[in-house]
Amino acid sequence: MTLLVQDPLLSKAAEKSQDALDSLQKWFKDKHLDISAGKSTVTIFTADTKEFKYDPGLKWEGTVIPMQNRTRLLGVELDTMLRMTGHVEQVSARLAKANNILRALAGAKWGSSKETMLRTFKAIIKPLATYAGPAWHQLMSETQKTKLERQYVGGLKACCGLTKDTPNNWSTTKRGCYR
Structure with a gap:
């Protein structure tokens, strides 16, 4: 309640x-x-x-x-000052684990196809990053947004075979992925 x-x-x-x-x-x-x-x-x-x-x-x-000072409401951790620090840390850690799964699926000699990787990305990473987004995304600082975007784009890079040194630019990564 x-x-x-x-x-x-x-x-x-x-x-x-x-x-x-x-x-x-x-x-x-x-x-x-x-x-x-x-x-x-x-x-x-x-x-x-x-x-x-x-x-x-x-x-x-x-x-x-x-x-x-913190409470969890429908899976979103809210702190007293609504800074979203705890929730962003938790989501970032979960995204990092999901990215490890994607990297394991993208083995160089036997890896999954790009289509399979993108389906996996959409099934695992996207829901983690966007769950209840309207409730907490607007409360994030720019640093927190950058942290989550880095994890999100990292998963997309793993799907598309882009190297880690590809710029963390969403539009560049998306273009490289959907060619």
């Missing part, structure tokens, strides 16, 4: 959140459902560095819900 409450004042947002939790608690009890407060977390998203350590002390059935 995700509960999103916003207010310019943190104290007001905390009050609204607790009221919402109290209402949800009653609804869950009526439906004979239960949520574990120990497995739940509270994360505050803010651009103010003074506010992100604020603990609203929200409670579920008398148990305080712990604060966390």
Whole structure:
């Protein structure tokens, strides 16, 4: 369950959140459902560095819900300042592993055909790089975008038999791949 409450004042947002939790608690009890407060977390998203350590002390059935600086929502790791650092690191590491698979498939003496490699690229790398993209791509810094683009283009180079020293230019790589 995700509960999103916003207010310019943190104290007001905390009050609204607790009221919402109290209402949800009653609804869950009526439906004979239960949520574990120990497995739940509270994360505050803010651009103010003074506010992100604020603990609203929200409670579920008398148990305080712990604060966390990061949370995962539908597979996307969100941090308090919405800098996307943790998520970009995770996606980059997964892309690197996927690129290793592509390089293994592209053996010089026995490697797969370019068409097979491109299908594999589209099945493995593209979903990793673009999953929930509208939610987090716009929040990335230029450095983070470059890091992911380097991994993405690296996979495409492996598919197309381009060398590692081919410039990391998306249009150049794409042209070389679809000849």
